[in-house]
Amino acid sequence: MSRTFYIETFGCQMNAHDSEKVVGTLLQEGYTQVIDEADASLILYNTCSIRDKAEQKVFHRLDVYKRLQGEGKRFAVIGCVAQQEGTKIFDRAPHVTLVAGSSSYRNLPQMLDRLEAGEKRITGLDDRDTDETFDTEFTARNNPHRGYITIIEGCDKFCAYCVVPYTRGKERSRTSASVLAEAQRIAQMGYTEIQLLGQNVNSYVDPSGKRNFADLLSAVGEVPGIQRVRFTTSHPRQFTKDIVDAIAERPVLCDHIHLPVQSGSSNVLKAMQREYTREWYLERIAWIQAAKRDISITTDIIVGFPGETDKDFEDTITLLDAAKYDSVFGFKYSPRPNTPAIHMHDAIPEEVKVERLAILNARQREIQREHYARHMDELVEVMVESNTLNPRGQFTGRSSQNKTVNFTMEPGIEPPPMGSYLDVRIDKIFPSSLAGFAASRPKAASPALLAQQALNARFTSAAG
Numbered sequence: 001m002s003r004t005f006y007i008e009t010f011g012c013q014m015n016a017h018d019s020e021k022v023v024g025t026l027l028q029e030g031y032t033q034v035i036d037e038a039d040a041s042l043i044l045y046n047t048c049s050i051r052d053k054a055e056q057k058v059f060h061r062l063d064v065y066k067r068l069q070g071e072g073k074r075f076a077v078i079g080c081v082a083q084q085e086g087t088k089i090f091d092r093a094p095h096v097t098l099v100a101g102s103s104s105y106r107n108l109p110q111m112l113d114r115l116e117a118g119e120k121r122i123t124g125l126d127d128r129d130t131d132e133t134f135d136t137e138f139t140a141r142n143n144p145h146r147g148y149i150t151i152i153e154g155c156d157k158f159c160a161y162c163v164v165p166y167t168r169g170k171e172r173s174r175t176s177a178s179v180l181a182e183a184q185r186i187a188q189m190g191y192t193e194i195q196l197l198g199q200n201v202n203s204y205v206d207p208s209g210k211r212n213f214a215d216l217l218s219a220v221g222e223v224p225g226i227q228r229v230r231f232t233t234s235h236p237r238q239f240t241k242d243i244v245d246a247i248a249e250r251p252v253l254c255d256h257i258h259l260p261v262q263s264g265s266s267n268v269l270k271a272m273q274r275e276y277t278r279e280w281y282l283e284r285i286a287w288i289q290a291a292k293r294d295i296s297i298t299t300d301i302i303v304g305f306p307g308e309t310d311k312d313f314e315d316t317i318t319l320l321d322a323a324k325y326d327s328v329f330g331f332k333y334s335p336r337p338n339t340p341a342i343h344m345h346d347a348i349p350e351e352v353k354v355e356r357l358a359i360l361n362a363r364q365r366e367i368q369r370e371h372y373a374r375h376m377d378e379l380v381e382v383m384v385e386s387n388t389l390n391p392r393g394q395f396t397g398r399s400s401q402n403k404t405v406n407f408t409m410e411p412g413i414e415p416p417p418m419g420s421y422l423d424v425r426i427d428k429i430f431p432s433s434l435a436g437f438a439a440s441r442p443k444a445a446s447p448a449l450l451a452q453q454a455l456n457a458r459f460t461s462a463a464g
């Protein structure tokens, strides 16, 4: 069989972008990407283990595909479940040949050589203490309109519930010069939107000592051709006011901050080892709310952490009212292997978690319904993200605040290209989207970006 690969990706944007780098590395090594598992000589699963018995799901999937082994296919499990379960994967799924966590991707070319030499058990599991980052100029940019750049890998926070420090290893930043060089390459490819990535972007420490996170953010915004800069995720502990000031002053920096709070109760935050209190968090929210630009705030919340009382949960609900989030990702606490919280007493029964999550979502929906009304009649600049009409005859894009905007256009006008910008007059408000009509013609996306999209279109459906 020729050297072809199929990759499937689960998890966060960091993982999605890791897959772009892995794909680039494989293409560089002479492999060809295919969209059907049946055509692949190498099948890769880039896995996530953040919640919900993720490892069982991976084993189940591997079981299902075991029958393909007979056709001479090789299997690789990479990402967070690979790092977490390690060589246990070979025991449970003997048809797997390669198991590697994200800290080891730098060594992928060597691992691929060993795979081709016929080795049956190849691991990349021992690099979590590294200071090195996975920088590659061969990233396959599969996203049709957004260029991702990892600025910091790993996490040193060790929140009591979270697997990430164990699966992604030690926190390590790239030099600002290498980040800026990548931003320039992305701009030359025709991308106008960049998203800086890290489990904690504001823990960023430039190894060359030149720039802090806010300076780096501003510098990326100055790269010619770049019109939107986003970043995710921020940790409240190291969230500094200069980030808010940079956004307030520079329209190129998107007016959106994702600041996960996890709980509105200082007691629960302490048990979670988040290292801040409700008051500390609300002070950061107050900075954002006082900015001269309307900056959208979103968050993540875990309900049902061990020991969470009715009063603690009530504190989370009142925090929603204070922060007036534009979007909340709510999760039921899920006990994870290796984390301290798995040994904590006072587990919350599943039905209480379900109920609390429902209450949280219902309250947040009301808040969004009221709070989105501020956009009525606004002229909002939208970047087109889907140019096939939805059943209501609308195209879809996103505002700088990261809100979904569905819009109609005058009949007879060509569909706007993905990645192009236009102004939309908002005339309808929904709890999690806005709708309106195009008030300008799209500003054309660059030919380089359109060529890139055509090249990648076949594979984007494979990204999870």
Ligand code: SAH
Residues within 6 Å of the ligand: 050, 051, 161, 162, 163, 198, 199, 200, 233, 234, 235, 260, 262, 300, 301, 302, 331, 332, 333, 334, 335, 336
């Ligand atoms: N680095 C980011 C979070 C990455 S994980 C941060 O610190 O904010 C994304 C989200 O998944 C977290 O914000 C948290 O809300 C949720 N999460 C992580 N571990 C979880 C667990 N064990 N159970 C439920 N939700 C969890």
Ligand code: SF4
Residues within 6 Å of the ligand: 155, 156, 157, 158, 159, 162, 163, 164, 165, 199, 200, 235
């Ligand atoms: Fe997990 Fe906490 Fe690190 Fe975020 S900061 S990745 S929640 S340990």
Ligand code: F3S
Residues within 6 Å of the ligand: 010, 011, 012, 013, 014, 015, 047, 048, 049, 050, 079, 080, 163, 164, 167, 168
């Ligand atoms: Fe999942 Fe790993 Fe991301 S656990 S959320 S893929 S860091």
